Amino acid sequence: MPRDHLLALDQGTSSSRAIVFHRDGRIVAMAQREFRQLYPQPGWVEHDAEEIWATQLDVARQALARSGLQATDIAAIGITNQRETTVLWNRVSGRPIHHAIVWQDRRTEPLCEQLRARPGFVDEVRRSTGLVVDPYFSGTKIRWLLDHVNGAHIAAAHGELAFGTIDSWLLWRLTGGHVHATDVSNAARTMLFDIRHNVWDHELLKALHIPDSLLPRVHPSSHVYGETDAALFGAPIPIAGIAGDQQAALFGQACFQAGLAKNTYGTGCFLLMHTGQTCERSNNGLISTAAAQTSATREYALEGSVFIGGAVVQWLRDGLGAIQASGDVQRLAESVPDAGGVMFVPAFTGLGAPYWNADARGAIVGLTRGSTVAHIARAALESIAFQSAALLQAMAADAAAGGSPLAVSELRVDGGACVNDLLMQFQADLLGIPVVRPKVTETTALGAAYLAGLAAGVYASRDEVAAQWQAERRFHPTLPRERAAELMARWEHAVRQAVAA
Numbered sequence: 204m205p206r207d208h209l210l211a212l213d214q215g216t217s218s219s220r221a222i223v224f225h226r227d228g229r230i231v232a233m234a235q236r237e238f239r240q241l242y243p244q245p246g247w248v249e250h251d252a253e254e255i256w257a258t259q260l261d262v263a264r265q266a267l268a269r270s271g272l273q274a275t276d277i278a279a280i281g282i283t284n285q286r287e288t289t290v291l292w293n294r295v296s297g298r299p300i301h302h303a304i305v306w307q308d309r310r311t312e313p314l315c316e317q318l319r320a321r322p323g324f325v326d327e328v329r330r331s332t333g334l335v336v337d338p339y340f341s342g343t344k345i346r347w348l349l350d351h352v353n354g355a356h357i358a359a360a361h362g363e364l365a366f367g368t369i370d371s372w373l374l375w376r377l378t379g380g381h382v383h384a385t386d387v388s389n390a391a392r393t394m395l396f397d398i399r400h401n402v403w404d405h406e407l408l409k410a411l412h413i414p415d416s417l418l419p420r421v422h423p424s425s426h427v428y429g430e431t432d433a434a435l436f437g438a439p440i441p442i443a444g445i446a447g448d449q450q451a452a453l454f455g456q457a458c459f460q461a462g463l464a465k466n467t468y469g470t471g472c473f474l475l476m477h478t479g480q481t482c483e484r485s486n487n488g489l490i491s492t493a494a495a496q497t498s499a500t501r502e503y504a505l506e507g508s509v510f511i512g513g514a515v516v517q518w519l520r521d522g523l524g525a526i527q528a529s530g531d532v533q534r535l536a537e538s539v540p541d542a543g544g545v546m547f548v549p550a551f552t553g554l555g556a557p558y559w560n561a562d563a564r565g566a567i568v569g570l571t572r573g574s575t576v577a578h579i580a581r582a583a584l585e586s587i588a589f590q591s592a593a594l595l596q597a598m599a600a601d602a603a604a605g606g607s608p609l610a611v612s613e614l615r616v617d618g619g620a621c622v623n624d625l626l627m628q629f630q631a632d633l634l635g636i637p638v639v640r641p642k643v644t645e646t647t648a649l650g651a652a653y654l655a656g657l658a659a660g661v662y663a664s665r666d667e668v669a670a671q672w673q674a675e676r677r678f679h680p681t682l683p684r685e686r687a688a689e690l691m692a693r694w695e696h697a698v699r700q701a702v703a704a
Contacts, residue, residue, distance in 0.1 A: 206278035209656050210267065210440065211648035212259055214284045214369050215448065216305065216470040217517075219258040221266035222648045223277075226661050228671045230645065231272075234265035241302060246309040246552065249302035252290045255369065256376050260435065267436060274436040279427075279659035280377075281444030281651030283451035284369040286392045289344035291355065291417070292372070294365050297380050301352045303369070304344040307471075307510060307552045311343035312561045318343075324410065331397045331404045333482060333491030335559055339508070341368060342394035346411050359414050366417040368392065370445045377442060379432035386424040387501075388450035391493035396421070398493045399482060401501060424450070424495040425654040444654030446495040448647050449473040453504060454495045455650030456615045456641065457672040459665055464598075464611045466591050466630075467647065468620035471555070472512035474594040475504045476611060487597035488557025495650065497657055497665065505601070507556035507594030511549040511565075513620045515583045518551070525576045533623050536581035544569040546697035547582035557597040558698065566701040584626055589694040592633040596691070613637045613677075617646040624678075632682035633691065642675040 208231065213220040220235040236258040241249040267274065287306035292299045304310070318324050318336050328336055338344075345366055349356045358364050367375065371385045390396040390403075395413065397404040403418055422428065424446040430439035446454060449467060453475045456465040461479035466472060475494075482491050482503045494502040516532050519525045526532055548554075550563040567579060595611060613636055620626055621640055631638040643649055656662045680687075 206276055207661070208270070208272055208277050209652040209661065210263065210277050210280045211652040212263055212280060212282045212373065213448070213648040213651065214255060214259050214282070214373060216285045216307075219255060219262050220648065221259070221262040222645060222652070223266050223270040223272065224649060224652045226656065228643055228649060230643070232266045232270035234262035234269065236262050244310075248305040248308045248552070250288065250305055252292070252299040252303045252372055255303070256373065259373060264436065274438040274440050277440050278661045279441045279443035279655040280431065281653070281655030282370050282373055282442065283446055283448050283647050283651035284373070284389070286368060286389060286447035286449065287339060287341050287344075288369050289341045289348070290367050290369065290372045291345070291348050291352070291364050292367075292375070293358070294363055297375070300355055300364065301348055304348065306339060308344065309338045309552055309561055311338040311347050314343050314346060318410070328394060328407065329484075331399065331407065332391065332394055333398050334394050335490060336394070337559060338561065339555065340392060340394035342407070342411055342413070345413055345417070349413070359417055362414075362416040364417055365419070367419055368447075370447070371419045374428060374442060374445070377431045377435065378429045382429040383419045384428055385419040385421055386426070386445040386495070387421055387493045388424055388447040388495050389445065390421045392447060398491070398501070398503070423498055425497040425658040427658050441659055442655070443658035444651050444656070446651060446654055449475055449506065450493070450495040450504070451650035451654070452617055452647040453477060453650070454653060455646030455648070456617060457669040458615065459669060462610065463615070465615040465617060465646070468512055468587060468616065468618035468626070470512060470514045472509035472587060472591050474507045474591055476598055478503045478505055483601070485597065485601045487600045488559060489594070489597050489601065490556065495654060497654070505598060507597060509590040509594070510552050510555045512587050512590070513618070514551070515547070515549040515586060516620070518549070519580055519583055523576075523579075525580055532580055532584060533625050535577050536584050537625055539575070539577045539581055542582040542585055543574055543578040544571065545574055545578045545582040546693060547579065547586045548697050548701040549583065549586050550701050554698070554702070557593055558702070560702050563702045566697065568697050568700055584623070585629055587620060588626060588630040588633055589691070591630060592691060593694070595634055611636065613639050615639050615641065617641065617644050627678045628681075631678040631680045633687050635680050635684055635687060637680070638678040639674050640676045640678070642673045
């Protein structure tokens, strides 16, 4: 009997989820659990890696039980994960030596400043990895752990420790400690991986004093990595797909050709445009990265990363107390016709692309006596669209300056906040192109499932995967371009104020 189901493990920044998909892309069952966010100091963000593993295993079992299927009915598992978040663990005990340092964490900015001051280092990093020197990426997080955890440096030198982004950590635990590996899309986020040749860059490792014994093996995203320990689900299941969450979403949106782009509205916002087999270089604050790869053929994307996207709604709920639940934000924002001149720059952990300013902090500007919490809520929601529009403007500027034929004619969207119609319409208005929401918005998990299904033989080709993508709604721009330009100019002015503060 053919196995027509795939299990996707979607390990995100604020929750662990598991989704069982039918081969036709339908969601059969789902489970989700939030886990703790740890803030030991201002600008520091940590997760308990053991808690991540426990919640991910629990939801996988729940989703499988709710589907009514057995492990033997699952063709393969695909893993997708929050990227850059860094775990070091002992190879013998399997225990982490410290909390995971999350991608949002800014503690390594002093080290990044030192690295930027080295002659030629920034260019070397950009040329090899496609990235900028920033605390966002895993390399300096590894260095911090080796320097600050007692005995870590010596243990690493003796080959006793393993490094992994969250995909590697889950893979290690799922296979009972037998497989230490990652995929190209996650390796590309470490600031240690040469995306031109798909190998670890030993010059960068040397510069950061990181022993290569820490590192996982790197495979294509669609690849049979191993099998789960039979005790976990009652029978072994092949693990056949791994991709960082944003590359997985790009794949799940069937953006396989140069010029196709998607934006994911999650804790942060991540806009990726596929650039084919050409590693395009940005001069406007974007980064080059590896796209999910189904073979040894290298594929690339241009990416802009916004650190605080949907997390601003969480702040309205948990920090400001303006709403009881995240879903209430649209109703509150729609209670006023516009933001009343209020601009909200949610630089809680600095600003990512295209600004790359680690010292910026959140700012609400344009307040008057007439401003209400509804205006602030609307400005918070609009800030997600403003930041994403700045990314697409940077892509357009790169294309114009370089004479590139790549131009985004529509933006495919996914992630939790894409269900907000007010936000999606405002996004289309700012961009001046259609914003397209697919029928299946769980594209991150779906992309992981597709990658696993291709390696496991569930799908014959990418064409079969692409044929499943369908639009649920298109949001067409209605705002005059002159007005959109005025709003973007006001946004950039607010950003300058946040940076100056």
